[in-house]
Amino acid sequence: MKLVIRNGRVICPASGHDAVADVAIEDGRIAAVGAALDAAGAEVIDASGLVVAPGFIDIHVHFREPGFEHAETIETGARAAAAGGFTTVCCMPNTNPVNDSATVTSYIIERARRHAVVNVFPIGAITNGSAGEELAAIGSMVRAGAVAISDDGRPVMNSLVMRRAMENASALGVPVIDHCEDLALTAGGDMHEGLDSVRWGLRGIPGCAEDIMVARDILLAEVTGARYHVAHSSTRNSVEMVAFAKSRGLRVTSEVTPHHLALHTGDMAAYDSNFKMKPPLRCAHDIEAAIGGVVSGAIDCIATDHAPHAGDDKMQEFEKCPFGITGLETALGVCLEVLVHSGRISLPRLVALLTSEPARVIGWRGDQARGALRPGFAGDVAIFDPAREWIYDVNQSQSKSKNSPFHGRKFHGGPVATIVGGQKIWVADGI
Amino acid sequence: MAKGLLGIETLERPEIEAILERARHFQPAPGQAFQKSDTLRGRMIVNLFYEASTRTRTSFEIAAKCLGADSVSITASGSSVSKGESLVDTLNTLAAMHPSAIVMRHAASGAPHFLARYLPTPIINAGDGTHEHPTQALLDARTILDRCGRLEGLKAAIIGDLAHSRVARSNIYLLAKFGVRIVLCGPPSLLPREMASMAPGVELEYDIRKAIAGADVIMMLRVQLERLHEKTMPAGEYFSFYGLRLEHLALAAPDVIVMHPGPINRGRELSSEVADSQRSMILNQVENGIAVRMAVLERVLQP
Numbered sequence: 149m150k151l152v153i154r155n156g157r158v159i160c161p162a163s164g165h166d167a168v169a170d171v172a173i174e175d176g177r178i179a180a181v182g183a184a185l186d187a188a189g190a191e192v193i194d195a196s197g198l199v200v201a202p203g204f205i206d207i208h209v210h211f212r213e214p215g216f217e218h219a220e221t222i223e224t225g226a227r228a229a230a231a232g233g234f235t236t237v238c239c240m241p242n243t244n245p246v247n248d249s250a251t252v253t254s255y256i257i258e259r260a261r262r263h264a265v266v267n268v269f270p271i272g273a274i275t276n277g278s279a280g281e282e283l284a285a286i287g288s289m290v291r292a293g294a295v296a297i298s299d300d301g302r303p304v305m306n307s308l309v310m311r312r313a314m315e316n317a318s319a320l321g322v323p324v325i326d327h328c329e330d331l332a333l334t335a336g337g338d339m340h341e342g343l344d345s346v347r348w349g350l351r352g353i354p355g356c357a358e359d360i361m362v363a364r365d366i367l368l369a370e371v372t373g374a375r376y377h378v379a380h381s382s383t384r385n386s387v388e389m390v391a392f393a394k395s396r397g398l399r400v401t402s403e404v405t406p407h408h409l410a411l412h413t414g415d416m417a418a419y420d421s422n423f424k425m426k427p428p429l430r431c432a433h434d435i436e437a438a439i440g441g442v443v444s445g446a447i448d449c450i451a452t453d454h455a456p457h458a459g460d461d462k463m464q465e466f467e468k469c470p471f472g473i474t475g476l477e478t479a480l481g482v483c484l485e486v487l488v489h490s491g492r493i494s495l496p497r498l499v500a501l502l503t504s505e506p507a508r509v510i511g512w513r514g515d516q517a518r519g520a521l522r523p524g525f526a527g528d529v530a531i532f533d534p535a536r537e538w539i540y541d542v543n544q545s546q547s548k549s550k551n552s553p554f555h556g557r558k559f560h561g562g563p564v565a566t567i568v569g570g571q572k573i574w575v576a577d578g579i
Numbered sequence: 580m581a582k583g584l585l586g587i588e589t590l591e592r593p594e595i596e597a598i599l600e601r602a603r604h605f606q607p608a609p610g611q612a613f614q615k616s617d618t619l620r621g622r623m624i625v626n627l628f629y630e631a632s633t634r635t636r637t638s639f640e641i642a643a644k645c646l647g648a649d650s651v652s653i654t655a656s657g658s659s660v661s662k663g664e665s666l667v668d669t670l671n672t673l674a675a676m677h678p679s680a681i682v683m684r685h686a687a688s689g690a691p692h693f694l695a696r697y698l699p700t701p702i703i704n705a706g707d708g709t710h711e712h713p714t715q716a717l718l719d720a721r722t723i724l725d726r727c728g729r730l731e732g733l734k735a736a737i738i739g740d741l742a743h744s745r746v747a748r749s750n751i752y753l754l755a756k757f758g759v760r761i762v763l764c765g766p767p768s769l770l771p772r773e774m775a776s777m778a779p780g781v782e783l784e785y786d787i788r789k790a791i792a793g794a795d796v797i798m799m800l801r802v803q804l805e806r807l808h809e810k811t812m813p814a815g816e817y818f819s820f821y822g823l824r825l826e827h828l829a830l831a832a833p834d835v836i837v838m839h840p841g842p843i844n845r846g847r848e849l850s851s852e853v854a855d856s857q858r859s860m861i862l863n864q865v866e867n868g869i870a871v872r873m874a875v876l877e878r879v880l881q882p
Contacts, residue, residue: 346773347588349688349710349745419689463667465687467708 150174151570152187156195156531160202161500162507162520171200173527176569181521193572195531198564199495202503202521203235203266203528206476207296207510208325208379208403208451211237211268213259214252215244220456220548222256225476226264227546228454230574232476233502233530233563235266236518237454238510240300241273248273248284250292257293265573266566267518267528269295269510271325274313278302283312290320295510298325300379301426301471305331307364314374323375323401323509328361328386329353329426338467340428344413350466353428359385366393369400377509378402380453382427384437391446401509403451404438406475406482411435411553421462421469422553425455439492442501449506450498452479456549474552478540480532481559488534489560495534502530527570534561583680583701584875585692586711587752595717595753601874602721602867605645613869617647622679622880626652627669628705629660629685634841634865635705635714639682642872648679648880666690667697674700679880683707688745701879709743715840716749718871720757722864723796726836730757734832736790737761738821739800739848740769746840747800748777755780764790765800765821768811787821794831799823799839799848823849828858836860 151173158169158181170185171178211225220228222239229237239256241247247256253270260268272289276282278299286297297317303326304310310326317324334357339345341352362378366389369376381387381402393400407425412432416423423429441447455472462469483502487493493501507519518526542555566574587595607613624643628636636652643650653673660669666685673681680701683691688708695702706712720730727733735754741747741763754761755778763774764784775783784790791797802817828835837849837858845851853859 343773343776346742346771347748347777349708349748352771419693460665463665465666465685465690465693467687 150190156200160521162504173570223263235528250288253292314372318374333357387441484561529567605870619646619648638868712745735796
């Protein structure tokens with residue numbers, strides 16, 4: 149079984165490649181990258197005028213299985229990933245039951261093997277039930293295939309528990325990912341604390357609630373030597389503190405979501421829960437700091453925090469609606485707009501933020517190494533058009549849920565085809 | 580969006596002026612009852628109250644009756660809401676009965692705005708969470724106009740729990756549109772600094788004496804025990820620092836008026852002497868509530 153992708157602009161940041169070339173995939177793995185490759189007996193995709201990149205990697209998604217299958221399943225989430233150019237995703241553990249044991253980790257891996265069109269890696273919980281008290285069986289989960297640990301959405305407030313988690317993770321070679329939120333400061337909050345929350349009579353989530361936890365975690369990372377990763381960084385202080393930690397030589401990394409790069413509270417439609425997420429949309433100066441962090445390297449990668457919620461859960465009084473928005477299908481379009489078309493970073497740099505950089509944050513090794521178009525690597529490829537005009541229609545989404553703030557938005561550039569293990573698993577309509 | 584009244588923030592000054600002028604027409608002569616008419620005969624108004632209310636609900640009911648409309652009132656505790664029905668389902672059910680308008684009070688900020696996006700029925704906001712209470716601001720403006728003859732150039736001090744007050748927000752928007760100098764005063768935890776940027780001419784002050792100095796209008800806000808999620812200040816300190824007492828009035832303009840949206844907590848926000856003094860407009864506010872709501876119902880329901 150052979151596939152040759154002809155004449156695309158092949159961008160592979162990890163190998164420093166950016167030129168028009170062919171990519172050959174054989175038996176599920178990259179066979180060669182070069183000019184005029186032999187295509188005898190191969191299926192050929194003409195990628196003229198398109199970009200051919202390593203399949204995108206999203207290290208922060210919620211696929212809701214097990215427990216919340218009415219909102220998303222591993223199968224539907226994986227299809228949404230494919231439609232966004234993603235070939236590998238990491239699932240946060242806030243399912244029901246929480247992924248706090250090897251049993252749940254193995255269940256997710258098995259469900260993904262059977263039903264997912266992309267590679268799905270579970271992230272294990274830090275504490276049992278993500279309740280923040282007793283450490284979960286981290287070693288067993290890692291042995292079963294978990295690639296990181298996190299209590300995403302229910303952050304560990306107890307600093308000693310967090311310290312112990314970092315020590316254990318460090319020995320196991322996996323990063324600790326923290327959703328940074330001081331729960332006492334954010335209790336009852338619905339949106340960013342500022343003029344808009346005051347105008348709308350909604351309770352605020354102050355930026356300092358994130359900053360305090362980033363600061364704490366960086367100090368603990370210094371004490372433990374752990375690899376520590378800040379999930380969905382949303383404030384100026386958070387970006388600056390990660391830059392400080394890096395300057396001290398600590399193994400600290402961070403991610404930003406496309407929506408935190410593109411939207412601030414002023415873009416919110418009043419009381420529209422498709423703009424309700426944690427951390428909340430913040431201010432224009434926070435966006436500028438996040439983009440600055442992407443440019444400077446303080447922010448290592450893009451992650452969507454794809455958080456599907458069923459329609460009736462989001463069709464309620466704003467304060468009752470759950471936090472989170474979908475993001476896999478719009479990630480590339482948003483990032484092209486705010487980062488590349490705006491001239492802030494190059495196209496190869498954006499590809500790195502979606503491929504080699506998230507791969508480095510997780511640290512896949514050996515035959516699991518990914519995020520590059522190197523011979524022997526998995527044949528995972530994203531083909532995208534960097535300029536094609538299209539409008540996002542959430543009603544056509546592959547996700548089970550339709551909670552996106554980008555419905556109806558016009559983008560310039562988006563995914564065209566997605567290949568996993570040499571198999572074409574998704575092609576855009578009209579291509 | 581169907582024509583309704585969701586808030587003051589987005590209302591233009593001429594619209595406010597028209598409502599206030601029309602309300603004056605509905606005010607009864609001294610010692611008289613409200614005049615009845617059949618302007619809205621055959622129209623059906625649903626009063627949907629998810630939060631306890633005496634004066635606002637009664638006031639809307641009387642206003643509707645004075646205009647010849649039929650009205651039914653529903654409270655959350657005695658309806659399918661207590662059986663777990665969602666807000667959207669309840670409103671869809673009511674809308675299917677084809678009322679001419681829904682008057683709605685809800686504990687969640689933005690609840691009527693959220694529904695107005697989906698329902699064809701005009702919605703009149705009778706108070707949403709800590710967001711807006713537009714008819715209260717209109718009746719307060721009518722009361723000030725009755726006594727002061729103007730709004731422009733006045734100084735109004737709004738005192739108390741600003742953070743949780745929908746009355747304050749609607750009044751800030753309205754008074755600022757008419758060039759009133761607004762001083763907000765309360766304990767720092769109940770007076771977000773961002774409020775100074777809500778509208779032009781708004782200042783913050785933490786000392787009640789300075790806030791009242793030279794004020795033409797003093798609006799006291801209720802301490803909203805049901806909305807306080809944490810103890811921001813020992814209860815005993817509140818009255819001693821932010822309660823209005825008779826001696827404070829000497830600091831204000833000679834003809835100062837004292838207003839309160841009710842229900843009042845005597846000895847908490849203001850002393851009994853102030854509440855019962857000649858300066859107190861509390862009962863005038865209640866009377867104007869009916870006149871203003873008649874004007875609002877007429878504006879929303881007349882073809």
